[in-house]
Amino acid sequence: MVMLVSFFKDPEFANVDSSENESIPFRGTILRTKSGKFSSVSEPCVSCTTFNILAPIYKRLDQQNQNVRESDFRAFWLARNERIVDWLLYESSSIICLQEFWVGNEELVQMYEQRLGASGYDTFKLARTNNRGDGLLTAIHKEYFRVLNYRELLFNDFGDRVAQLLHVQSVIPFLQNNDDSMQQEILIVNTHLLFPHDSSLSIVRLHQVYKILQYLETYQRENKLSQVPVMLCGDWNGSKRGHVYKFLRSQGFVSSYDIAHEYTDSDHKWVSHRNHRGNICGVDFIWLRNPNKSIKPLKISWAEAAFGIIKYQLQKAQLNEKDAFDFLRADNNGNYITYSDFCDALKQLKLTSLSHGLSFQEMKDLWVQADVDGNGVLDYDEFLRIWYCTCSEHIDEDSNSEDSNEGITKEAFGFAVKNAILFPREVEKGIWPENYHLSDHARLTALFSPVRLRCSQKSL
Numbered sequence: 001m002v003m004l005v006s007f008f009k010d011p012e013f014a015n016v017d018s019s020e021n022e023s024i025p026f027r028g029t030i031l032r033t034k035s036g037k038f039s040s041v042s043e044p045c046v047s048c049t050t051f052n053i054l055a056p057i058y059k060r061l062d063q064q065n066q067n068v069r070e071s072d073f074r075a076f077w078l079a080r081n082e083r084i085v086d087w088l089l090y091e092s093s094s095i096i097c098l099q100e101f102w103v104g105n106e107e108l109v110q111m112y113e114q115r116l117g118a119s120g121y122d123t124f125k126l127a128r129t130n131n132r133g134d135g136l137l138t139a140i141h142k143e144y145f146r147v148l149n150y151r152e153l154l155f156n157d158f159g160d161r162v163a164q165l166l167h168v169q170s171v172i173p174f175l176q177n178n179d180d181s182m183q184q185e186i187l188i189v190n191t192h193l194l195f196p197h198d199s200s201l202s203i204v205r206l207h208q209v210y211k212i213l214q215y216l217e218t219y220q221r222e223n224k225l226s227q228v229p230v231m232l233c234g235d236w237n238g239s240k241r242g243h244v245y246k247f248l249r250s251q252g253f254v255s256s257y258d259i260a261h262e263y264t265d266s267d268h269k270w271v272s273h274r275n276h277r278g279n280i281c282g283v284d285f286i287w288l289r290n291p292n293k294s295i296k297p298l299k300i301s302w303a304e305a306a307f308g309i310i311k312y313q314l315q316k317a318q319l320n321e322k323d324a325f326d327f328l329r330a331d332n333n334g335n336y337i338t339y340s341d342f343c344d345a346l347k348q349l350k351l352t353s354l355s356h357g358l359s360f361q362e363m364k365d366l367w368v369q370a371d372v373d374g375n376g377v378l379d380y381d382e383f384l385r386i387w388y389c390t391c392s393e394h395i396d397e398d399s400n401s402e403d404s405n406e407g408i409t410k411e412a413f414g415f416a417v418k419n420a421i422l423f424p425r426e427v428e429k430g431i432w433p434e435n436y437h438l439s440d441h442a443r444l445t446a447l448f449s450p451v452r453l454r455c456s457q458k459s460l
Contacts, residue, residue: 044174045418046144046448048256049093050233050286052192052273052441053084055100055134056108059440060276071105081108084438085115087423088139092119093445096139097190097233101125104133112137126152129160136234138164138190146171148185149223153215158204158356159194163212163234165219166190174450175413184413184450187216187225191234193244195275202243202309204356205236209244210302213251217298227412227455232287235441239281240268243312247305252293256286256446260420272422272442274432286446290414292453303369306358307389313349325383336377339367412455415448 056077059070070077081102088096096116102108103125113123116139124147127135140147145168153163170184189212193205212232220226232253238244240255249265263269272284295301314324328345329337343352343363352358358366370378370385378386426433427442 044172044450046095046174046415046450047091047093047445048095048097048231048233048286048448049088049091049443049445050097050099050190050235050284051084051088051443052099052235052284052439053081053101054439054441055102056080057102057104057133058100071102077102077108078111080438081111085112087438087443089115089119091445092141094141094144095188095231095233096121096137097188098137098139099190099192099235100134101137102133103127103135103137104131122147124150124164124166126162126164128162129154129156132160135162136164136190136192138166138188140166140168140188142171144171145169145186151215151219153191153212155208155211157194157207158201159208161192161194161208163189163191163208163215165215167219167223167225175452185225185228187220187228187230189216189230189232189234191232191236193235193237195237198350201356202312203306203351203358205238205244206247206302206305206309207356209247210298213298227291227410229291229414230287230289232285232289235273235284237283239283240265243305243308246308247301248287250296250301250304251289251298252295253287253289254417256288256417256448257420257422257444259288259417260446269428269430270422271427271430271432272444274440276440280427280430280432284441284444286420286444288415288417288448290453291412292414292455299365300369303366304389306362306366307370307386310346310349310351311387311389313351317349321384321387324387325380328378328383334377336379337383338377342367342370342378409454412453414451414453416451418447418449420444420446 056071057069059077060066060068061070061073061076062068070080101112104127109125113125116123120142121139122142123137123139125135125137127133147166147168149165149167151165153165155161155163166188168186168188173184175184191208191212193208194201196202196205216230220228230253232248236244240258245265257270258264258267261270268282271280271282273282274280289295311324314327317327319327325337328341329335330341330344332338332341346352346358346363350357352363370382372382372385421444422428423443423445424433424436426436
């Protein structure tokens with residue numbers, strides 16, 4: 001006898017926003033027999049939901065009086081969050097990543113933990129630093145995964161942001177294989193990056209992603225996990241046009257929603273957030289990187305992304321290529337830029353400070369990348385490395401390619417994106433519905449199917 005893994009309820013059940021009374025895309029797509037084996041009726045799949053649920057301490061109830069917040073009215077915040085949990089349990093995703101989770105309210109925390117726990121989830125919460133009041137909650141369905149390790153990343157930066165890392169293993173092998181060494185494990189990250197109140201804060205957001213990827217790289221190396229897929233979930237507070245998006249793409253990650261809908265990097269057809277300024281934008285992502293991806297060394301990608309921010313700030317000051325070179329070389333009489341000139345220019349561009357921005361060591365690292373011949377100054381050709389965001393790959397990129405180790409390959413486990421849906425559905429067309437009140441973010445759910453991959457036998 002076959003039974004549905006997902007809950008099978010009346011789609012018109014109470015407390016659901018009228019704008020969301022539509023069929024759920026992934027309910028009922030995953031079938032499992034009572035013996036625990038997947039039925040031949042449907043291929044095994046994993047679903048993941050990311051959702052910024054708008055903490056009541058931030059939800060404004062009166063546009064004329066910004067101090068009136070939902071957190072002051074228990075009936076309001078409790079009813080809204082009950083509806084959020086209703087939807088989460090109705091979809092019953094294998095992985096749930098929530099941002100702006102109100103960790104400072106014990107009643108709300110208990111409600112989420114009890115309801116999710118009763119439905120088969122292990123839950124992990126993490127507060128932002130400096131008692132900001134909100135944080136993250138990640139829930140893993142025990143029918144799908146066992147949690148092998150849980151780590152917390154505290155950025156201790158300007159935005160008091162944090163991230164969660166979960167190392168999970170499939171309870172029932174997705175792929176039957178003769179190679180017992182093939183890891184059917186996943187690394188999952190949940191995070192919420194700083195809001196870009198000012199363009200100079202782009203470097204802070206880039207720092208946050210860099211720290212996540214550094215931590216991932218170290219964790220994978222220490223635990224010999226080079227052959228596992230990685231999912232990065234959350235509110236990235238930046239669109240596909242931004243530096244964070246380009247940085248993650250350079251590190252082999254793909255946006256699950258864009259892959260599912262066959263959108264390119266230059267397609268901007270969907271939105272997922274209406275911010276406090278009334279602007280709508282697409283900022284919520286479920287990133288996937290399979291172990292067969294060839295990627296640049298992390299320091300190279302970081303330097304190129306930082307050069308991109310420097311160029312953006314120069315262009316924002318309405319400087320063209322030649323004017324930017326003159327600005328960087330400042331008052332020196334030679335046709336070159338000194339390290340002192342470089343540092344002074346970054347300070348004027350508001351990309352360095354004691355509390356945030358580029359550190360002394362990072363400025364030094366960027367200088368080394370740009371100063372190709374190592375003579376201590378940048379001529380015009382070397383300046384163009386900054387302008388066109390390119391670096392010398394001092395580390396041999398072949399060591400990260402699929403053709404390394406003389407063609408030795410190994411079978412690995414990864415995921416193919418089957419589908420991805422945003423709710424409410426209007427946001428998929430770039431429209432924010434006025435009758436949607438569950439959050440100021442859309443809910444993103446992606447469906448993945450496990451696949452076999454041939455990977456180079458590499459170590460991080």
